[in-house]
Amino acid sequence: MLGIIVGERFQHGRPWTRPEIDAVESIAADIGRGLHHARLYEQEERLVEELKSVFDMRTEFFTTVAHELRSPLASIEGYVEMLGNGEGGPVTSDQQRMLAAIERGATRLRNLIDDLFTLAKLESGTGTTVMGPVDLAGVVTGAADAVRPSAAAGGLALTSSCPPGLAVNGDANQLDRLLINLLSNAVKFTPGGGQVSVTASAGGGWAVVTVRDSGIGIPEPDRGHLFSRFFRASNAVERRIPGTGLGLAIVQAITVGHGGEVAVQSQEGTGTTVTVRLPLAGSGHQPAEPADRR
Ligand SMILES: Nc1ncnc2c1ncn2[C@@H]1O[C@H](COP(=O)(O)OP(=O)(O)O)[C@@H](O)[C@H]1O
Ligand SMILES: [Mg+2]
Incomplete structure (x- = not known):
């Protein structure tokens, strides 16, 4: 009662x-x-x-x-x-x-x-997240430079391209971390003689950043779990390629925090392409709140 x-x-x-x-x-x-x-x-x-x-x-x-x-x-x-x-x-x-x-x-x-x-x-x-206009060309070049020594040591061709003046609304340190995580994966999972590229361009109101490699690829059954913490695909584990399985979870958290989207396309034995879409500076897209605080 x-x-x-x-x-x-x-x-x-x-x-x-x-x-x-x-x-x-x-x-x-x-x-x-x-x-x-x-x-x-x-x-x-x-x-x-x-x-x-x-x-x-x-x-x-x-x-x-x-x-x-x-x-x-x-x-x-x-x-x-x-x-x-x-x-x-x-x-x-x-x-x-x-x-x-x-x-x-x-x-x-x-x-x-x-x-x-x-x-x-x-x-x-x-x-500390400091959101503001970030010039992608600087971030792309900086991240490519950071992985260049390991790419050279692995005998890989590394290319980068970004038009001048392409700016997103974001945090420069986090975007730097995002690109380094993707590029270091591309370098780590690509055998000698392969290619790694990072490109950025504007499309459909977004800045589209693509990291592509000609590496070992990801087995089909593993592709749905890539963003889970500590997840590592079976071919990475079999080949004893070192890693924590946290890199892509970080990439996703940063992308979501910027109001963007991330997608992975991969073919085992052929290569992997990761595409990140981020709101262009001044596009009015609102970044999401941190995942667990909604
Ligand atoms: N470019 C890539 N080529 C092949 N496999 C990849 C690539 N990027 C990510 N992966 C797979 O996704 C898993 C998760 O990536 P990540 O979170 O960065 O972990 P890791 O610490 O192993 O680099 C990797 O262990 C690997 O199996
Ligand atoms: Mg990684």
Whole structure:
């Protein structure tokens, strides 16, 4: 029972008529429904508040853990470098090999910590996002330059193109991260002698950025899961190509945060093309809120 409605009448001795009873019953039912909805709404609000605080705790946890892991890692890296340089005495070739293995492990850990930290910041919206007009030509060239050494080391032809004056509404650091993640995938998953290209152009009110490679491609059954955290396609795992499986989740979080879209086309053994559409500067497209805060 939600409550009681009390009616008092001024003409004593006259029985309640059917229409009067019906009217009171209908009012009581309406009030009951209203009260019920109000209580549900209140419960829902409380639940949203609780979820928000759990979410904030999760972000804080990630940020703290990332920080706590980085300091000892820096000391491991520092001492490995010193030992490698012979600062602790002569190093045998066996010891050099062991040090190289420690260094690889430390790099993997560093990448994982950095990726987890970046994703936590993006999803919670706690990072510093500075939205404004960003010249894509600068971002495209900068990202291509960043992966050029690893492309050259892998014997790959790397090309980039972007018309001057193509500007999107976005955060330059995040767009830089997005392109580096895509280009480093293209380089990493393309065997020697292959091609990697990054192009940007305007089309249909969007800036369209395309990263294309002639690499190992992605098996059909894996293509639907590429943006899930920690997901790595079977051919990447089989070939023991290193990675965290967080790079594309970061790409998606950044794209969504910019009000854009990302799509992957791939053919196993032939290559992969990733297309990102971003709102052109001044196009009036509204960036979405961080995924979990809606
Ligand atoms: N250009 C590409 N060519 C082939 N496979 C790719 C490419 N980009 C992404 N993938 C597949 O998608 C998975 C997820 O990508 P990502 O999140 O960047 O993880 P990773 O840390 O492995 O690079 C990769 O492990 C790989 O299986
Ligand atoms: Mg990656």
